[in-house]
Amino acid sequence: MNTVKSNPVKQKLGGIKPFPGINSIPPLVLIKKTFIFDLCTIKKLAISIFFMVFVPALVLVFTPPRVLSGEESVVQLLGLVTWYYNFAILFPIIIISSTGPLISEELKSGTMLFLVSKPINRPIIILSKFIALYLFGIVLSLLSLSIISLIALIKYPFADIGLYFGINFIYSLIIIFFFGGITIGFSSILKKPRNVLLLPLTLVIFSFLIIMMFKHIKEHSKII
Known part of the structure; x- marks a missing residue:
C-alpha cells in the first residue's frame, strides 16, 4: 500500500492564501504588498502627515x-x-512603529512560513520589506515637507525654502535607514511586536535627551 507523505509546511499553511503573482516575481510582489497594504494605507498616511505638519504649521x-x-x-x-x-522624535517613532509588525506579525500569522516555502530566501524577504519601508518613509517625508514649505511660502513669500527642504529630506533618508534597519533587524529576530518596538523607541528617547543636554550645555557656555 502506497502512503503519501504530507508536507509539514503545507499543513501549517492551512488557509493562508498566496499573494497574487507570488510565483512570478516574489520580491517585487512582496514590496508592492508591503508598501500598499501594510504601510501606505490612506488612513495611516493621512494621520502621519497630519502630525508631521501640525506643529510646524502652528x-x-x-x-x-x-x-x-x-x-x-x-x-x-x-x-x-x-x-x-x-x-x-516624531518621524523616528512613525518609522519604528511601522516597521515593528512587518515581520513579527507575519511570523505570528504564518504568512512568513508561506513566503519561505517559495523559491525566495529569508534575506530577500527582509530586504523587500525594508525597501517597501524606505519607499513609505520617502513618500511621508516628501508630502509633509512639501505641505510645510507651501504654508511657509504662503505666509512668507520672500523665504527661500529650497535649502530647508533639501537638508531635511536628506536627513529623513538617514533616519529611515538607521531606525528602520535597526527595527526590522529586531523584528526578524523577536516574535512579539512589543519587544521589537521597545529597544528602538528607547534609543530615540535616549538620543533626544542627549541632544537636548548638549544643546543646553552649549547655550550655557555662551552665556558664561
Missing part, C-alpha cells in the same frame, strides 16, 4: 511677522522646529 501661522523679519529668520525657525519636533 508655529508658522501664529508667529508674529515682526519676529521673522528676514529670510534667514524664517528658515532658521522652521528648520529648528522641524528638526526637534519631526526628525528628532
